[in-house]
Amino acid sequence: MTPLDLRALLAHPANGRARVLVESAGAEAFAGVVVAARETLLPERGDGELAALTEPPPSAPWQQDALVRRVRDRGFRGLALSGAEALGAGSRGLAARLGLTLLAVDDPMALARAAWELVQGRDALTLGYVRRVAQSIEYSAAHLADLLRHLSASVGHGVALIDAEGVLLQAGGDLPEAVRAAIDFGLWQDAVSVAEGAAASVRVDSPSRAGLRLAVFGSGLSPAQLAALAVAAEVAMPAVAARILIDEVADVSDAAVASGLLREFLEARDARDPDVEQRMSERGWRMGGYHLAFRIAGRRRLETLELLRFVRRNLAALPVDSQAVTSGRGVTGWLSFAEPPAADRLDEHVAAVRALHDNVRRSFDVATGVGSLDSGASGLLRSIDGAVDGARIAAGRAATGWFVRVDALGIEQVLLSWAGSDTFVPAAEALLAPLVSQGPELLETLTAYLDHESGVSATATALGLHRNTVAMRIARAQEVLGVDLTDTDARLALHLACRALR
Missing domain, CATH: 1.10.10 (Arc Repressor Mutant, subunit A)
Structure with a gap:
């Protein structure tokens, strides 16, 4: 029989909300678990097991001390109680001196079931996880992130979609970088455990997105849990791959609509088109306020939809209203503000776009231009014009890292690609x-x-x-x-x- 690992028990998603009140030295594992209504119904010899009592502890301090001592004298190494927070400091100190680990738990029976799954090993754990995954897949997710949230809520651990470069989407927590780095992307199924945490992952069999893995992660996961979670991840993977394909079709359609709308806006120039601006507003593109546009242009052929996804993921981390749209051989985007940012704040926003450019450059051969801050719909047009011109300049400026801010050029503002540019x-x-x-x-x-x-x-x-x-x-x-x-x-x-x- 497998020993009952305390960390694995705490990491189990259905452990009755167990938490440690007193952790004694050497209590990393128990021989098993015994459930009883009260202490008098426990076996005479505990033999290093965890005792789980369904009745709350007595209220008198001396009775609490007596309960702790009797459970330890019977040979139990741990005691889990509903309402254990009522134990006073004296009883907790006594437990620590006697080497008895104390756990508070909302549902002792759920704790016992979780302990049984861990002690019985992989089959019981796998069945439980697979059942939860199947239940979450039945839910009609709105998009991939929604599906990952439901998977995470069902299995009780973090879930992430990753590639060799980093985390693409995650739910239920943050996958530590050290854990992601330890995963072998060459294997179909992999389980890793490092000091920062553990994860079980499986390759995502997606025809359009190579190199993806679905990972289920957490801390304190035992080898048996990781093995069971690897099977659960494999069961969930086809649903994730299908959702990726569905979302990609929707992304392509949406990107085409957005690109066409931006083209209409730019081609109208000063002849304002209320219909176009109305449709822009309906997409959440702010027309009022102030805008700082940027243009990320490919220096050679690239997959613009992949670039757009990459840019949008990075923009999502910025605390500012932002948009990004495919346009020609690249992406045009802008940051919007209700009020004009102060000079130092504006410099910070430009620095954030520069950081975005540097991130993009790791995967795509691009040049980036940043326009001037301007206001209103006409100001957005002017800022985009400046960004487009800046990108043309940046395409030949290795010394600046293929990045140009038009406002910083001074006389170089005429460096706007002399082959017929409107500006x-x-x-x-x-x-x-x-x-x-x-x-x-x-x-x-x-x-x-x-x-x-x-x-x-x-x-x-x-x-x-x-x-x-x-x-x-x-x-x-x-x-x-x-x-x-x-x-x-x-x-x-x-x-x-x-x-x-x-």
Whole structure:
């Protein structure tokens, strides 16, 4: 017969809500459990077992002390009582000195049944867990997270959907990272136990999502419990795989609708469309207030729906209203605020988007741009425009980690992908307007100078001018524009602006 492990008993989901009042040294396991109404009905010799009494303890302190002493004298190593919190400090101290573990339990009979399952071993535990899983699967879940919540509530342990990178969804607690890291993703079924906790897991047989595992986890789980939970996880897995497929179909449809709605909003530009804005509001997209948009664009082909899922999971952890939508070869999103955040808070939100970008970069080859904070529906449009332009810039900016915040660019705000951008050409014209007003020579010379990598001699040769003439024109151009051409960012911005006008 398997010894009754105290930690496993406390971890059992149907233990009658047992909790430890006094834990004596060396009481990690009992020989078994004996149930009786009162102490006088217990066997004469307990032989290291746990005594579970259905009647509450006496109220007088001396009677409580006598109960503790008699149970220990009979050879029992533990005593579980309904209403055990009524035991005074003296009786608890006596139990500790005598080496008797005290448990409080709401339902002693449930505790006895849980103990019997643990003592009898895997078959009884497995039957119990599988029965609970079957009951939870009968429930019509609204989505995958809802199904995991019902599984967790039924089995009485945490349930998580994981992959090799981390936890995707979980219910009933937080799966410790050390436990997840110990799981062997190469096995069909696995059970692990480390200092931080234990888990039984099974590979999810999903045709669309490779590398997933369903894990049932907790602390204090015995080997018998882990073996039983592994079978329970395998029974639950087909329902989880089916729910993943159902949710994916719904996700694809919803993503297409959201993407189309965003496209309508962007294409309308300044011609406000009340119908479009109404549908945006119905989706929970706030039109009023203030918005900070971001664009995460693939630097090469990628699965946009997977990117969207990844982005939404990360956004869910932020304490701010956020949206994310597939758009072209990437994801466009924004943070919304009822009131404009202070400068330091705004910097924190941008830092959160940067952290999101860094997380995304671990799995996807992307570049990210962040627009300016702006208000209202038209402000959302402008912020998205800035984010899109920032992403174009970031795609060529390895030095910044493929991340650009438009507000931080200064003169680089003209770096907006000079190939026909709606926002770049006006910005380039505005930037170079002071130079154009001086006549064509300065703009022509500056353009040639930048085309020839800021070489005065090469520029003079290309234009058929004297070196001193080129040098004077470049100095004059810097003065008119108010820029420093030794600044590489300013020089690159001017170069693209000159090309755009040319």
